[in-house]
Amino acid sequence: MAPRLEINLDAIRHNATGLVARLGKRGIRVIGVTKALMAWPQLARVLIESGVSGLGDSRVENLERLRRNRFTVPLMMIRSPMLSQANAAVNACDVTLNTELSVLSALSAAATRNERPHAVVLMVELGDLREGIAIDEVVDAARCVTRMPGLVLAGIGTNLGCQSGVVPDQHKMDELSGLADDVESACGLRLESVSGGNSGSLGWALSTTDVGRVDELRLGEAILLGLDPLTRLPINGLRQDGFQLIAEVIEMKTKPTRPWGAIAQTAFGPVATVKDEVEAGETRRRAILALGRQDIDPDGLTAPAGVIIRGASSDHLVIEVGDHELIVGDELSFGLNYGALLRAATSPFVTKVATSA
Numbered sequence: 250m251a252p253r254l255e256i257n258l259d260a261i262r263h264n265a266t267g268l269v270a271r272l273g274k275r276g277i278r279v280i281g282v283t284k285a286l287m288a289w290p291q292l293a294r295v296l297i298e299s300g301v302s303g304l305g306d307s308r309v310e311n312l313e314r315l316r317r318n319r320f321t322v323p324l325m326m327i328r329s330p331m332l333s334q335a336n337a338a339v340n341a342c343d344v345t346l347n348t349e350l351s352v353l354s355a356l357s358a359a360a361t362r363n364e365r366p367h368a369v370v371l372m373v374e375l376g377d378l379r380e381g382i383a384i385d386e387v388v389d390a391a392r393c394v395t396r397m398p399g400l401v402l403a404g405i406g407t408n409l410g411c412q413s414g415v416v417p418d419q420h421k422m423d424e425l426s427g428l429a430d431d432v433e434s435a436c437g438l439r440l441e442s443v444s445g446g447n448s449g450s451l452g453w454a455l456s457t458t459d460v461g462r463v464d465e466l467r468l469g470e471a472i473l474l475g476l477d478p479l480t481r482l483p484i485n486g487l488r489q490d491g492f493q494l495i496a497e498v499i500e501m502k503t504k505p506t507r508p509w510g511a512i513a514q515t516a517f518g519p520v521a522t523v524k525d526e527v528e529a530g531e532t533r534r535r536a537i538l539a540l541g542r543q544d545i546d547p548d549g550l551t552a553p554a555g556v557i558i559r560g561a562s563s564d565h566l567v568i569e570v571g572d573h574e575l576i577v578g579d580e581l582s583f584g585l586n587y588g589a590l591l592r593a594a595t596s597p598f599v600t601k602v603a604t605s606a
């Protein structure tokens with residue numbers, strides 16, 4: 250069946266168990282993040298078997314999917330719930346990341362109404378300019394949460410490296426640890442977790458001599474792709490062969506290298522500049538694969554050696570095949586970066602297939 254995403258569960262298990270062990274030695278637990286695969290239950294199962302302390306996802310629908318599978322670990326929503334989703338969030342998961350008092354009030358009301366205590370982690374803005382409460386407002390927000398019925402202030406956290414590429418370094422992590430102390434003395438309680446970020450925090454966590462108060466990371470990309478998102482370089486000891494995307498050839502022809510006729514915009518905007526020099530009058534062997542922007546980000550695919558991706562519209566991926574002997578009906582496999590993986594794994598047209606080895 251094509252297109253299909255082949256997911257090597259052994260590679261993912263290797264990465265997850267390795268990271269759980271290495272971080273465990275430093276007193277840091279791992280929340281396994283499932284959002285890139287839309288909370289695919291087979292991924293969740295492998296993560297739990299690998300020793301994660303909880304599962305995290307950004308969407309209520311995905312968390313509901315995890316809930317239906319009755320996994321034993323706590324479920325964390327790693328994006329602020331929408332105000333309109335407070336009730337669904339309280340039912341779908343055990344803990345949410347939060348930054349807005351209006352949402353917290355709604356969660357408090359929902360938790361009380363459903364008689365289902367809900368844990369809250371307050372996210373702190375440390376400079377990446379995505380989600381987070383300003384540093385000097387965190388203690389007040391924490392005090393507010395402790396007064397809200399139905400809610401338990403479980404921790405504070407941060408997320409760096411996503412919006413602006415800000416590096417989670419010792420200084421940022423020390424700031425977070427200091428805030429944890431401040432919140433505890435102001436509120437007279439002990440925080441269960443200080444959540445030090447995503448896969449981008451691994452470089453720091455695995456090399457620092459002082460993790461401070463940080464005792465949790467929320468990991469997706471490092472487990473799935475074995476890459477450090479700050480550099481996109483392989484992480485020592487992890488596997489990078491977890492995923493392959495397989496697509497099928499639907500046209501195979503020799504065509505001129507240059508289009509002809511008057512040229513206007515393409516389906517997706519102005520014509521991309523031609524990447525290499527081609528002589529007018531030359532021809533190339535071109536294939537079309539039944540795959541498109543609905544299913545992948547063409548810039549995030551790695552083609553087999555000798556194959557050049559020439560472009561993609563909604564449903565057609567156009568390649569030059571070089572010396573590859575391909576005929577209609579043949580399959581070709583591609584590597585994926587995080588963006589392409591996210592899109593492939595969330596396209597209803599791409600089948601997920603578990604593999605091993």
Ligand SMILES: *Cc1c(COP(=O)(O)O)cnc(C)c1O
Nearest residue numbers: 282327408447448467468469470
């Ligand atoms: C997506 C996300 C993560 C996981 O990020 P990776 O880089 O895939 O490890 C963690 N925390 C938050 C808040 C996220 O949105």
